Amino acid sequence: MKVLVPVKRVIDYNVKVRVKTDGSGVDLTNVKMSMNPFDEIAVEEAIRLKEGGTASEVIVASIGVQQCQETIRTALAMGADRGIHVKSDEELQPLAVAKMLQAIVAQEGPSLVLLGKQAIDDDANQTGQMLAALLGWPQATFASKLAPADGALNVTREVDGGLQTVWVKLPAIVTVDLRLNEPRYASLPNIMKAKKKPIAASTPEDLGVSAAPRLKTLGVVEPPKRQGGVKVASVEELVDKLKNDARVI
């Protein structure tokens, strides 16, 4: 079976983001961009499925600016087979992304789409569920374990109360959580090999999808800054402060 992994280029998780002074968004000039960490986990899982003989081919897709090709290359260096880049300079929202992924699924016919549970920039946590809805496929979100089972998958999910296991019939959507696996680093030979792997280029128009946003961002501000407090010298002083100043105990 083919596995499709959508990968998103996001601000690196180590970068301290700055809100633009005009309030139009977050300053992305000259900041380090990386693959969304959850998507690295999704790519890793797809490659393991291939190594384990369950998957036949791993295709990665990224939608966005030209530099998304770097993100695709990273996935190819990890071991994915080929890439698809849908080029768009617009502000993309999950509904539009999900519609484009739906079109890619129609072209490629994967049996499984593995996505990150959320992208760490917009923190929407939507795309996988929306893609599942558009395709009429089952969804197993926040996966921490995946076990192939005869035309289906048993997926363990991280939920508020603990862990839940669901059975989903293939084709299916799985969104991955942090503890599914530890992604590998690409080796130098594999980085070299990845340069020769194909990346097909397309556009939202080619896919017949409008990328026009439904949500208008009216402004972006910094949250109120929390004032650092005081250091206390001892446990006694701490308890005294909590009792008499903060009055929380």
Place this chain on the structure above:
Amino acid sequence: MSILVIAEHDNETLKPATLNAVGAAAQVGGDIHILVAGTGCKPAAEAAGQVAGVAKVLMADAPALDHQMAEVLAPLVVGLATGYSHVMAPATTNGKNLLPRVGALLDVQPISDISAVDSPDTFQRPIYAGNAIATVQSSDPIKVITVRATAFDAVEPTGSTAPIETVDAPEDPGLSRFVGQELSDSSRPELTSARVVVSGGRGMGSAEAFNILDGLADHLGAAIGASRAAVDAGYVPNDYQVGQTGKVVAPELYVAIGISGAIQHLAGMKDSKVIVAINKDEEAPIFQIADYGLVADLFKAVPELEAELKKAG
């Protein structure tokens, strides 16, 4: 305007986050209806009918709705949604699993995890791990929204006597099935609604050592949380994780022990009223946001703190 709130419940009782979602709905304004979908969920529906500000309860009670799988529940919500201006749910793992599926079926772009209501079509939401707050306006005819529970006051659980109307549940399309669960059972308060949270990080060192927080938590009536590093290391189960990609908490008192204060962790707790940090590294970033910082070895400080609290009564 009329708003459909999707209740989070276990068939018997409502989960506290439902009351915060109703609180957000009340800020939007208009009639508030609440959907209770499950199996044998009449007690939860009756509880929902008492929630202050609720005008009507819709109850869907069917075997197919056991465990509220999104594949069954989403079409049910979609069928009901056309009568409403807003569909809202708490931003719990259930809400996050369900509402985007509803949104896509309605051809609506959902709005995740709102932290404020500016007007019926304009909302604030944290992005980039809470390092920026975006104000977004929706042009969709139905607004599909998940609500950050800690950002809205809970409404009173009683006060209304709303009628319960039964709605038909859709067929199970057979795409998915609940297999089993492993819930961390705890006599402690629920993490996201506790008044006090005591969290441990990698500094705890091991699962056994993590237990030293029990006595402290017992004394404070606290829920126990953790950093991702502590969960990854297997000290505690996944549902303890506080942060950008775990749970968001905003208790009266948050005690961070052996936690360095990475932005991903801060995203989940920096709206707490009072923050205490205990860390042996005086440069740890957690001290930059803590109201009270104690530079100390936790294995010494935690037992001392427990003893001192007992003394203070």
